[in-house]
Amino acid sequence: MALRGKVALVTGGAQGIGCAVVESLLKNEAKVSIVDLNQEVGEKCKKQLDEQFGVGNCSFIQCDVTDAAKLQEAFQSTVDQFGRLDIVINNAGINNEKNWEKTIEVNLTSVIKGTYLGLEHMSKEHGKQGGVVINVSSMAAFFHSPHQPVYTATKHGVIGFSRAMADASEHGDYGVRINTLCPAFVDTPLLHSVELEENMGKFVKFKDDFKHRMRKFGVLTPSLVAEGMMMMITDSRLNGAVMKITCSKGIHYHTYEPLSA
Ligand SMILES: NC(=O)C1=CN([C@@H]2O[C@H](COP(=O)(O)OP(=O)(O)OC[C@H]3O[C@@H](n4cnc5c(N)ncnc54)[C@H](O)[C@@H]3O)[C@@H](O)[C@H]2O)C=CC1
Numbered sequence: 001m002a003l004r005g006k007v008a009l010v011t012g013g014a015q016g017i018g019c020a021v022v023e024s025l026l027k028n029e030a031k032v033s034i035v036d037l038n039q040e041v042g043e044k045c046k047k048q049l050d051e052q053f054g055v056g057n058c059s060f061i062q063c064d065v066t067d068a069a070k071l072q073e074a075f076q077s078t079v080d081q082f083g084r085l086d087i088v089i090n091n092a093g094i095n096n097e098k099n100w101e102k103t104i105e106v107n108l109t110s111v112i113k114g115t116y117l118g119l120e121h122m123s124k125e126h127g128k129q130g131g132v133v134i135n136v137s138s139m140a141a142f143f144h145s146p147h148q149p150v151y152t153a154t155k156h157g158v159i160g161f162s163r164a165m166a167d168a169s170e171h172g173d174y175g176v177r178i179n180t181l182c183p184a185f186v187d188t189p190l191l192h193s194v195e196l197e198e199n200m201g202k203f204v205k206f207k208d209d210f211k212h213r214m215r216k217f218g219v220l221t222p223s224l225v226a227e228g229m230m231m232m233i234t235d236s237r238l239n240g241a242v243m244k245i246t247c248s249k250g251i252h253y254h255t256y257e258p259l260s261a
């Protein structure tokens with residue numbers, strides 16, 4: 001898929017991994033809608049990107065992805081502004097074991113909603129031209145963490161949902177590829193939440209173990225994660241793929257046993 005003139009919507013695009021992905025998309029001449037809860041950081045991010053890439057190439061929509069009506073509006077206003085939708089990155093995520101219900105809402109339920117909204121705007125089933133959805137999971141789906149049981153569960157869920165939907169898309173001829181990205185630790189504000197009782201609840205006492213893992217396995221840059229994301233977006237052979245990014249092996253794919261009937 002060539003990116004020039006394509007339109008992308010990135011949830012959680014105002015900072016961290018999402019912001020690095022937005023920047024890569026703009027570098028490749030796509031138009032981008034940044035959908036994020038944080039008004040202040042979102043406006044600051046858009047201002048910087050306007051200076052770098054010119055006004056009119058990206059928009060910021062303040063939206064809580066857990067608000068179904070607002071999320072639907074964000075998709076519609078992206079299409080209204082840029083005329084089409086080709087790429088959806090369901091990236092917004094939180095780490096809150098104390099309010100674990102919210103973690104499920106943001107990390108899993110909203111990824112499902114974002115995927116379904118993406119299909120409404122891109123699937124051939126709806127008379128659209130096709131496209132690609134990338135859902136952001138984590139290496140936590142492969143190396144479960146005692147400090148993050150619900151976060152870990154949501155990231156497992158993202159992979160299962162995305163792979164099943166990829167099969168649905170193939171069988172239903174939706175023309176939409178659905179892939180999953182699993183980074184290991186990445187240097188973003190989210191990583192600092194491991195220190196906070198308000199995020200980790202009773203699991204905060206395991207923070208030293210978590211930090212030990214970070215030292216052992218290393219911390220990735222958001223730009224390397226964005227590089228992997230761009231590969232998943234542009235490689236039109238990929239559907240149902242699960243990309244892993246780690247310090248030791250770099251960008252690579254998880255391999256699954258073929259299904260036996
Ligand atoms: N940082 C890391 O070590 C890793 C992060 N991930 C995943 O990558 C994704 C992005 O994480 P980071 O960039 O690290 O986090 P971050 O905290 O730096 O950025 C997340 C962005 O999502 C936004 N957001 C949070 N809740 C939202 C909501 N309800 N509605 C709309 N926007 C919302 C935030 O305002 C923020 O701009 C998440 O899904 C995370 O689970 C996966 C593996 C490792």
Ligand SMILES: CCCCCC(=O)/C=C/C=C\C/C=C\C/C=C\CCCC(=O)O
Pocket residue numbers: 095138139140141143145183184185186190191192193194213217246247248249
């Ligand atoms: C504070 C919360 C932020 C959570 C971010 C997150 O999702 C990070 C998870 C990362 C990994 C899970 C734990 C350990 C495994 C890490 C790397 C394994 C690499 C193995 C290798 O091949 O080197």
